[in-house]
Each structure stands twice: as C-alpha cells, then as structure tokens.
Amino acid sequence: MKNILVLGAATLALPLLVAPAAWAQGPLTGTVTDARSGDALPGATVLLDGAVVGTTDAAGTFVLPAVAAGPHALRISFLGYEVLQRQVQGQAEEQRLALGLQAGVVLTGEALVTASRANDRTATAYTNVSREDLAKRNFGQDLPYLLDQTPSVVVNSDAGAGVGYTDIRIRGTSNTGINMTINGVPLNDAESHGSFLVNLPDLASSINNLQVQRGVGTSQNGGAAFGASINISTLENRREAYAETQNTYGSFNTWKNNVSFGTGLLGGHFTVDGRLSRIATDGYMVRASSDLKSYYLAAGYQAKNTLLKFITFSGREKTYQAWNGVPEPFITGNKQLLQQFLDNGELSEADVARGLREGRRYSYYTYDNQTDNYQQNHYQLHLSQGLGADWNIGAALHLTRGFGYYESYRANRKLVDYGLEDVVIGTQTIKRTNLVDQKWLDNYFYGGTFALNYQPHDNDKLQATVGGAWNRFTNDHYGEVIWAQYASNGSIRHRYYFNDATKTDYNAYARATWQVLPWLSVYGDLQVRHIKYAIDGVEDDQNDVTTRADYTFYNPKFGYTISLGQGHQVYSSFAVGQREPVRSDFTDRPAGDQTAKSERLEDYEAGYRFTRPGVPLFGRPTAVRFEANYFYMNYHNQLVATGQLNDVGTALRTNVARSYRTGLELSGSVAAQxxxxxxxxxxxxxxxxxxxxxxxxxENFEPVTASEGRLSTISYSPAVVSAHTLEGQPLKGLRVALLYKTVSEQFLDNSASDAKRIAPYQVLDLRLRYTIRPVFVKEIELGLLVNNLLNREYVANGYTYGYPDATGRQQIFNFYFPQATRNYLASVGVKF
Incomplete structure (x- = not known):
C-alpha cells in the first residue's frame, strides 16, 4: 500500500512540475502518403529534433500536440522510402502538413530483418523498440534491463545490479525459449538454446531497433520461439558523419566507457561505423566482479538498388562466478534453517562464519580466480538487392567463433574421477586431492540466411516473403586440470574429459499477407525446420554421452486482422512452434538413454488495438494508444523438472503430457509529446x-513418484506482472521519469510448494536526463538513474533441491539471487 501511495503521489506531483508555458505551444498535424500513389503510410516513424515522437496511424496521420516556439527538424522515415526531412517552425496556431515520401532509390539494408518482423497485419502481439528508446534507458546495464518495461517481461541479475550474467523471461519463458536474432542471424546457443548477452556487452549502443514478439510469432531463423522472440537490427545507414562518447559511473564501482563514430556517406556509396566499449563493476554481491569489453565495426557499400555490408562485433567477458546464489538462511536470518544447512553439509563452519558477516551479499566462492572467461566473435556479410520495382532479396553469410572456460577450485576430489592414479607415499595411499580445473568450450557457428520479398510499390494488398537458413554448429567440450596438490601421473593441462558435438539446422518458410477487403486482411505462414544433432565422447563424470538425434518440424501459422474504423483493430491467430530437447536432456541421462521427446506448442492469440495520435484530452490533442491481447499457449510434451534425478544426483527434465499458459496482456500510453x-x-x-x-x-534414496497427478503451477511464472513509466519535461531539455515494476510470487520448482517460492516484489526507479546544446559540440547529455529508489530488499531468481534425512523427512535447500538495494548510475554523453 505504501508503494502505491508513493507512486500515486509522484503521479500527481510530476505534472505540476511541467512549466505552464509548455502547454501553450501549438499543435502540428501531418499526413504521410506515398508521393506517387497517394496511399497512406501507416507506421511511419516521426522524429522531432532527433527524438522519436510517434508513428503514423492507419490513415497515415500523426499529431504533435505541443511544438515549442522556434525552428525544429522534422524527420519522417518509412521502410522502402527515402527519409523526408523538413524544417518546421513552432507557433501558437495549429499547423497541418501533407508529406509525400518518395520510393527509396537506395535499399535500407532491412530486407532480411523485415522478413521476420511482425506488423499490424500479422495478427500477433509485438512491441517495437527504437534506438532512441534504448538510449534513454542505457546506463550500461545489460539488454534485458533495457526491456524491463515491455509487456510480460521479468529480469534478474546473478551479481544483483544488471551487469554481468543477466536473464530475461517473457510470459514465464526463460531465454532458452526466446528466439533471438541479430540482423536475421541466430544468436541462441545451438545446444543449450540460451542467449548469453554477457558475451556481447554494450550491444544496445549499436542497435538501430529491435522487436519483441510474444508467443510463437512469425517464422524465425534458428531456435524455436517457444514463448517469445527478440529480433535485433544493427543495420543502419547514417548519411552524416558523427562521433559520440558515453561515460557512466555508479554504485559498486561500476564503469561504462564507449566511443562510437561514423563517416557518413562517402562518395555517395561508402559508410564506416564503429564502437569500442568497456564495462566493469565489482557487483552488488561480494566477489561478483565483471570486466567486459566489446567492439562493433561495419563497412558498407550502397548503390541505387544494392547494399553490401560487412559487420563484425565481438565481446570478451571475465566474470567472477556468482551463479551459486545465496543460501536462504543468510537472507532470512532463520537460525534453525541455518543449522539444517550446516548439519547436512551444505555449508561448512567457515561458510557460516562468512555468511553471517556478508548476509544477503554472501558469495560461496573464495578462490581468487573462480571466474568465467569467454570470447565471442561475430562476422556477418549482408546483401540487399532490389529486383525491379516490386521485389528485393536479402541474404547473409555469417560466422560466430566462441571459445573460453570457467576456472574452479575443487576441494578433496577423487583422483580416479580425473583419470589420475592414486599417490603412494611410504605406507600412505592418497586417493583424494585439492585441485584447480578449467572447463572449456571451443565452437564455430556458421551458415547463410536469405529472404525474398514481394512488396509492390503501387499496391500493397498482397505482400509475401520466401526465406530460410542453413546453419551448422560444432563445439568441443573438455576439461583440464591446471594444478593439483597431488598431481600423480598428470601432466601440465591434464585433460580428463572430452566430447564434441555437431548440429545442423536448416529451415524454409513462406509467408504472405493479403488485404482481402478494405477492412479485412489475412495472414499465412508455413515453416519447415530440420535438425540433426550428434555428440561423441565422455562428459566430466566420465559418462558416455554419445547421442544421435534427428527431427523434422512443420510449423503452420495463420490469422486475420479487421479494421473497425480509424485507429481500431481486432485480430486473431493460431501458430505452432516445436523444438528439440537441449543438450543436458541427453548428456545428464544414462548412456544411450534418449527418451526425452521434442516439445510442441499451439499458440492462440486474439487482441484489440486502438491508436489515435490526436485525441482531445484536457482540452489538448494527445496521442493515445491501447492494446489488449489474450493468449492461450497449449504445450504438449513440455520438458519440466519433476524431481527425478540421475545416478549422480543431477536433476532431469521429464516430458509432461499437457501444460498451458493463458492470460491477458494490457498495455497503453497517453502522451502529450x-x-x-x-x-x-x-x-x-x-x-x-x-x-x-x-x-x-x-531415506534409501529410492525414487517415489506420486501415484496420482494434480494440477500444479509452472515454475518461474508469476501470475501478475506490471510495468509503468511516467515521464515529463518540467524544463526544456530536462526529462524526469519514474519507472515502477511489480512481479507476483513465483515458485522455484513445479511442485507449487509455499516452502519453495520467490516472494512478490515491487521496484521503483528514478531516471533524469538533461540535454544541452552548446556551440562547441552538437549535444551534451547528463543522466542519473537511481535503481530501487525505495531501497527494497528483494530476490528475483533462485533454485531449490532436497533430499530426505535418516527418518525420511524431506530436507529443502533454497538458494536465491538477491538484487541490489538502492543504487545509482550517473552518465555523461557527448555528441560531436
């Protein structure tokens, strides 16, 4: 209740900060059309003085309710058309503009990316995020934190402050079920299905735009969208030269420094863009530091109907391991529970002493190089080619090179488990040793993608795409002992396990939207995807993990959209998504056990959209948007943890015949620009x-499975998630925003036990950005982000396991990832 009152007071107070003179400015209304045909262009992006201020509605209209006196730069962009730039003058009277866009004579480079994007005809739920939207939120935290205010999103951080290892869930689905692409090229790891953005620090500074699709969405390259997809584009042509630097310092000794530059269009054909970044932090958790470096470089050639662009970007991360979390009693202070952890050997006396000092910031590891070290290099070659007035093709070749290890101190390990002989000293036989090992990954991911698009310039009733991709992934997994107290017959970098994996994934799809009637459009999409997967060798427990798996999936999608007058739409769709098991579903089982089945998702979506850029509100024209989306995601053979373990105690995922997610997503905005x-x-x-x-x-460690099934809640799936942003400009150049996030309770496993849950939490952030334009540089922006303004102690992630004591009573051990209390990030950005 207190949180609600604080937010309510802030909501009432912020409008009072707005200078009365700002409301006195006159509105600007514009209609954007195709200059040749006169057809309206809905969804065109409108920028004023470099900031996105809206998009055109179904009639191609936009309204800027209050344009301050003086000259302003108006910019209109729409895919496939040349950018229109016009100087406008703010004045008290209403202005009306008719703006005709010319069909583009130079391709934008988006042909490949657009092929997988949703729009207002594809009958699915999506959110577009522009470069400007990301820049407002980018203080150096990882990309999931910049998407925290989008619908159905929950984020968390191992180190507690949004830098280092972070994760994102959409509709309760983890990143292993979120398809992620960069310029149409798959980013998800082919074996684990996850996207590890820690390997690409400060990627957000090079993103031109991205789209989050919820549900199965449109056909994508790479892993299945089993709950959502995030489609990232860095393909941007900036015609004017630029140079920028962003510098941030904040709590926990957090630093972000980057430099970006671009040549603009050279000789009418060539562009070069680049970025260098470094992000470092000590982390909120004790011994949870991160040292992250990255670069981005793009060189392009463009002619009338051709764009060729080479892009390379890379990230190198060194993070101290914080992925063990914090034992529950160090967070709650429960002494009885702490004694249980101690009695059962989950914590040592030294751990307890350290945990009582460090509390909720406790870190299990103390070895000074208990770190994760990984580098990922990406290379992409893109071609966009116009094929007459109505056709274009986008194609890409790509290579991703990944390699690295995590290093660990291991106490009292059996020599035989590492392929080492027992040590005999006199009459003493030594069977165990302390040692340091490194577990390595060494992989290549390469292939090609393409999309052939039909987009008639004089009639948009039918739009179609045929596309697909062929990709191969090879990965060596191995472990080496780099130090041992008793090395026995080991040598330098003694290798104690090795296995290699090869995965080939290819897909093809055909998609079309057809405007059957002026008020009705239909959408169809069919994808065929084939996967071959092979593993040879042994894992670290010396288990033979030889695997052969082969899958073919057919994924249909169709829907319709009905226009109910200006700004009103209803839609409905059905889509199928299927995916193969992840690597651990094979390697954690006994040799030859490949009983894990593929999963199938049937996704039903229906919604309503209302967009009106000039609704009379409080006597002023105001942009209003509202969306309501219902979803029913019906899973067959979903792989979930049921408590089953393998012979060494590792949790196994088991197919459950039926499960579902259903709900209502509401989103809306009211903007007086x-x-x-x-x-x-x-x-x-x-x-x-x-x-x-x-x-x-x-008590004999024999499995006991419940004789009767019951209805249970899927783990990590909150029933209520909300996000709210209130932003105003009390002074020219100063923007003040309050960001409020709520997440209801979640369960750590699928038993829905109150003893294994994450408590609900609410977080309020404050963001300030002040922009000045002195004569000696183009722009200076000062920023301040205060995270967790109300200083709440909360956790956003965790895990659990348990086993019986001697009497058969189940012992539960919960570990959590606490998030930082009040902290800040202050930034200075300069544009030259």
Missing amino acids: DVLSLSSTLTLSRNRILNYRETVYN
Whole structure:
C-alpha cells in the first residue's frame, strides 16, 4: 500500500512540475502518403529534433500536440522510402502538413530483418523498440534491463545490479525459449538454446531497433520461439558523419566507457561505423566482479538498388562466478534453517562464519580466480538487392567463433574421477586431492540466411516473403586440470574429459499477407525446420554421452486482422512452434538413454488495438494508444523438472503430457509529446501443468513418484506482472521519469510448494536526463538513474533441491539471487 501511495503521489506531483508555458505551444498535424500513389503510410516513424515522437496511424496521420516556439527538424522515415526531412517552425496556431515520401532509390539494408518482423497485419502481439528508446534507458546495464518495461517481461541479475550474467523471461519463458536474432542471424546457443548477452556487452549502443514478439510469432531463423522472440537490427545507414562518447559511473564501482563514430556517406556509396566499449563493476554481491569489453565495426557499400555490408562485433567477458546464489538462511536470518544447512553439509563452519558477516551479499566462492572467461566473435556479410520495382532479396553469410572456460577450485576430489592414479607415499595411499580445473568450450557457428520479398510499390494488398537458413554448429567440450596438490601421473593441462558435438539446422518458410477487403486482411505462414544433432565422447563424470538425434518440424501459422474504423483493430491467430530437447536432456541421462521427446506448442492469440495520435484530452490533442491481447499457449510434451534425478544426483527434465499458459496482456500510453507521458503494461496469467506427478526420494534414496497427478503451477511464472513509466519535461531539455515494476510470487520448482517460492516484489526507479546544446559540440547529455529508489530488499531468481534425512523427512535447500538495494548510475554523453 505504501508503494502505491508513493507512486500515486509522484503521479500527481510530476505534472505540476511541467512549466505552464509548455502547454501553450501549438499543435502540428501531418499526413504521410506515398508521393506517387497517394496511399497512406501507416507506421511511419516521426522524429522531432532527433527524438522519436510517434508513428503514423492507419490513415497515415500523426499529431504533435505541443511544438515549442522556434525552428525544429522534422524527420519522417518509412521502410522502402527515402527519409523526408523538413524544417518546421513552432507557433501558437495549429499547423497541418501533407508529406509525400518518395520510393527509396537506395535499399535500407532491412530486407532480411523485415522478413521476420511482425506488423499490424500479422495478427500477433509485438512491441517495437527504437534506438532512441534504448538510449534513454542505457546506463550500461545489460539488454534485458533495457526491456524491463515491455509487456510480460521479468529480469534478474546473478551479481544483483544488471551487469554481468543477466536473464530475461517473457510470459514465464526463460531465454532458452526466446528466439533471438541479430540482423536475421541466430544468436541462441545451438545446444543449450540460451542467449548469453554477457558475451556481447554494450550491444544496445549499436542497435538501430529491435522487436519483441510474444508467443510463437512469425517464422524465425534458428531456435524455436517457444514463448517469445527478440529480433535485433544493427543495420543502419547514417548519411552524416558523427562521433559520440558515453561515460557512466555508479554504485559498486561500476564503469561504462564507449566511443562510437561514423563517416557518413562517402562518395555517395561508402559508410564506416564503429564502437569500442568497456564495462566493469565489482557487483552488488561480494566477489561478483565483471570486466567486459566489446567492439562493433561495419563497412558498407550502397548503390541505387544494392547494399553490401560487412559487420563484425565481438565481446570478451571475465566474470567472477556468482551463479551459486545465496543460501536462504543468510537472507532470512532463520537460525534453525541455518543449522539444517550446516548439519547436512551444505555449508561448512567457515561458510557460516562468512555468511553471517556478508548476509544477503554472501558469495560461496573464495578462490581468487573462480571466474568465467569467454570470447565471442561475430562476422556477418549482408546483401540487399532490389529486383525491379516490386521485389528485393536479402541474404547473409555469417560466422560466430566462441571459445573460453570457467576456472574452479575443487576441494578433496577423487583422483580416479580425473583419470589420475592414486599417490603412494611410504605406507600412505592418497586417493583424494585439492585441485584447480578449467572447463572449456571451443565452437564455430556458421551458415547463410536469405529472404525474398514481394512488396509492390503501387499496391500493397498482397505482400509475401520466401526465406530460410542453413546453419551448422560444432563445439568441443573438455576439461583440464591446471594444478593439483597431488598431481600423480598428470601432466601440465591434464585433460580428463572430452566430447564434441555437431548440429545442423536448416529451415524454409513462406509467408504472405493479403488485404482481402478494405477492412479485412489475412495472414499465412508455413515453416519447415530440420535438425540433426550428434555428440561423441565422455562428459566430466566420465559418462558416455554419445547421442544421435534427428527431427523434422512443420510449423503452420495463420490469422486475420479487421479494421473497425480509424485507429481500431481486432485480430486473431493460431501458430505452432516445436523444438528439440537441449543438450543436458541427453548428456545428464544414462548412456544411450534418449527418451526425452521434442516439445510442441499451439499458440492462440486474439487482441484489440486502438491508436489515435490526436485525441482531445484536457482540452489538448494527445496521442493515445491501447492494446489488449489474450493468449492461450497449449504445450504438449513440455520438458519440466519433476524431481527425478540421475545416478549422480543431477536433476532431469521429464516430458509432461499437457501444460498451458493463458492470460491477458494490457498495455497503453497517453502522451502529450515532449510535455508528459504515461505508459503502462499489465499481464494477468495462469500457468499450469496438468496431471503433474512429483518424484521424491526416500531415506534409501529410492525414487517415489506420486501415484496420482494434480494440477500444479509452472515454475518461474508469476501470475501478475506490471510495468509503468511516467515521464515529463518540467524544463526544456530536462526529462524526469519514474519507472515502477511489480512481479507476483513465483515458485522455484513445479511442485507449487509455499516452502519453495520467490516472494512478490515491487521496484521503483528514478531516471533524469538533461540535454544541452552548446556551440562547441552538437549535444551534451547528463543522466542519473537511481535503481530501487525505495531501497527494497528483494530476490528475483533462485533454485531449490532436497533430499530426505535418516527418518525420511524431506530436507529443502533454497538458494536465491538477491538484487541490489538502492543504487545509482550517473552518465555523461557527448555528441560531436
């Protein structure tokens, strides 16, 4: 209640900060059309003085309710058309502009990316995020934190402050079920299905735009979208030269420094863009530091109908391991529970002493090089080619090179487990040793993608795309002992396990939208995807992990959209997504056990959209947007943890016949342009496993599976998620924003036990940005982000396991990832 009152007071107070003179400025209304045909261009991007201030509605119209007196640069962009730039003068009277865009004579480079983007005809739920949107939020935290205010999103950080290892969930689906592409090239790891953005620090500074699709969405390259997809584009042609630098310092000794530059268009054909970045932090958790470096370089050639661009970007990370989390008693202070951890050997006396000092910031590891070290280099060659007035093709070749290791101190390990002989000293036989090992990954991911687009310039009733990709992934997994107290017969970098994996993934799809009637459009999409996967060798437990798997999936999608007058739309769609098991579903099982089945998702979506750029509100024209989306995601053979373990105690995922996610996503915004805006999202969902049968172990460590199934809640799936941003401009150049996030309770496993849950939490952030334009540089921006303004102690992630004591009573051990209390990031950005 206190949080609600604080937010309410802030909501009432912020408009009072707005200078009365700002409301006195006159509105500007514009209609954007195709200069040749006169057809309206809905969805065109409108920028005023370099900032995105809206998009055109279904009639091609936009309204800027209050344009301050003086000259302003108006910029209109729309895919496939030349950018229109015009100087406008703010004045008290309303202005009306008719703006005709010329068909583009130079391709934008988006032909490949656009092929997988949703739009207002594809009958699915999506959110577009522009470069300007990301820049407002970018203080050096990882990309998931910049998307925190988009619908159905929950984020967390191992180190507690959004730098280093971070994760994103959308509709309760982890990043292993979120398809992620960069310029149409898959980013997800082919084996684990995850996207590890820690390997690409400060990627957000090179993103031109991105789209988050919720549900199965449109056909994508790479891994299945089993809950959402994030489609990133860095393909941008900036015609004017630029140079920028961003510098941030904040709590926990956090630093971000980057330099970006671009040559603009040279000789009418060539462009070069680049960026160098470094992000470093000590982390909120004790011994949770990160040292992250990255670069981005793009060189392009463009002619009338051709764009050729080579892009390379890379990231190198060194993070102290914080992925063990914090034992529950160090967070709650429960002494009885702490004694249970101690008695059962989950913590040593030294751990307890250290944990009592460090509290919720406790870190398990103390070895000074207990670090994760990884580098990922990306190379992409893109071609966009116009094929007459109505056709274009986008194609790309790509290579990703990844390599690295994590280093660990291991105490009292059996020599035989590392392929080492027992040591005999006199009459003493030594069977165990302390040692340091490194577990390595060494991989290549390469292939090609293409998309052939039909986009008639004089009639947009039918638009179609045929596309696909062929990709191959090879990965060596191995471990080496680099030091041992008793090395026995070991040598330098003694290798104690090795296995290699090869995965080939190719897909083809055809997609079309057809405007059947002026008020009705239909959408169809069919994808065929084939995967071959092979593993040879042994894992670190000396288990033979030889695997052969082969899958073919057919994924249809179709829907319709109905226009109900200006600014009103309803839509409905059905889509199928299927995916193969992840690597651990094979390697954690006994040799030859390949019983894990592929998963299937049937996604039903239906929604309503209302967009009106000039609604009379408080006597002023105000941009209003509202969306409501219902979803029902019906899973068959979803792989979930049921409590079953393998012979060394590793949790196994088991296929459950039926499970589902269903809910309602509401989002809306009210914007008086640069004066005041309020945006909100709310997701209400129900996430269930049908006929769930939990497996526990008795005092003899024999599995006992429940005889009767029951309805249970899917883990890490909050029933309520909301996000709200209130932003105003009390002074020219000063923008003040309050960002409020709420997440209801989540469960650590699928048993829905109150003893294994994450408590609900609410977080309020404050963001200030002040921009000045002195004569000696183009722009200076000062920024301040205060995270967790109300200083709440909360956790956003965790895990659990358990086993019986001598009496058969189940012992539960929960570990959590606490998030930082109040902290800040202050930035200075300069544009030359």
